[in-house]
Amino acid sequence: MNLRALISRGEGERLEFKKKTTHPTRISRTLASLANTHGGQVLVGVEDNGRIVGVRDAEEERFVLRDAAAHYVDPPLTLHFHEVETEEELIVLVVNVSESLTKPHRAQIAPGEWRSYVRVHNESVQASSLTEKVLAHEQPAASFEKLPLNKDELRVLDYLKTTQPRITVAQYTKLINVSRRRAYRTLIKLVLHGYLRYHDKEKEPYYTL
Template sequence: MSELQELIRHGEGERLEFKKKTTHPTRIARTLASLANTHGGRVLVGVDDDGRIVGVRDAEEEMYVLRLAAEQYIDPPIPLNFKEVEEEGRTVLIVTVRESTHKPHRAQVAEGDWRGYVRVRDESVQTSGLTEKVMERQQPQQFEKLPLNRHELAVLDYLRKHPRITLAQYMRLGNLGKRRAYQTLIKLTLHGYIRHHDKEKEPYYTL
């Protein structure tokens, strides 16, 4: 099994994204920034969402759009590594993004509108100012890990099985009052165990 087939077999996830093609720098910039802000990963350009290899028409054009996104639509810019592979008579571009040591990276979604993103499972999700502040002061894998009590461990266990948790859900899960539940979630956020998202009607937390 080739490297490409092995990647496709695992499917999309926190560190892997399939793209049929790159249509505009603003769209792909969110994905690239989210990977750099999380644990790094790869983008397979020329692979459809269902894992079908469709190939790219012009690899140079795809790389141009990707470089443009990484250098001009992400702040601070991020480096990319490219690898062209041939599979089933089609060309696929493997784009590697390393986890950054200069977080947070923000992607431009419109003129003057820059937003931070992180990977949550197989999605690029807009993050909060609190999570960005945590990223600013922490280098990859350098979070201060603290001993956790059973209520804190319950949050992590829940998030391993579910994509997100809200304050209300955690209050029910732990049978906790609002103040204590909120303090626990913020503590876990500040120490890098979970991420806080506040761009929807109800804020939520993810791994």
């Protein structure tokens, strides 16, 4: 694989950089969020800014990651690893996480405390109970993308292209004249499958293309 080309893309929905894995609870959120969304890769031995620092002990990193996937994510995950050596003889551990068929996966953040996460851009975002229900009924993205969108889903995409660059749940509820719950489920579904982007940095979250 072309490691430097991959790193040059930067962190995103399917790619995470980690200098090292220090404890299973820290990495479990990333693993769960990738499995709950579209899957992806974790590059261990790469700093947040993309600088390659390598890992000191790849086998130790594997141990922590396997421990996290088996005991700190529920249901457990199976990870796939391979190593890439740079010209400077630095080792980067590439961790592949597949999109899951048994969503939602929850990560243990404290003893007896479990939370679900989804991937939004380059962050692992805690999922609401409603999002968990959506995840439980989702098919993998590859299957979803082959299906045509329904009229309500197409309408929000058209609205964002031709009317306003952003939309809230309240606005979408009025636009298609449905319950807030149904509007939220539709928007979350479109986020999880890559059609919309979710923004929560303002007082009221909103969605864009």
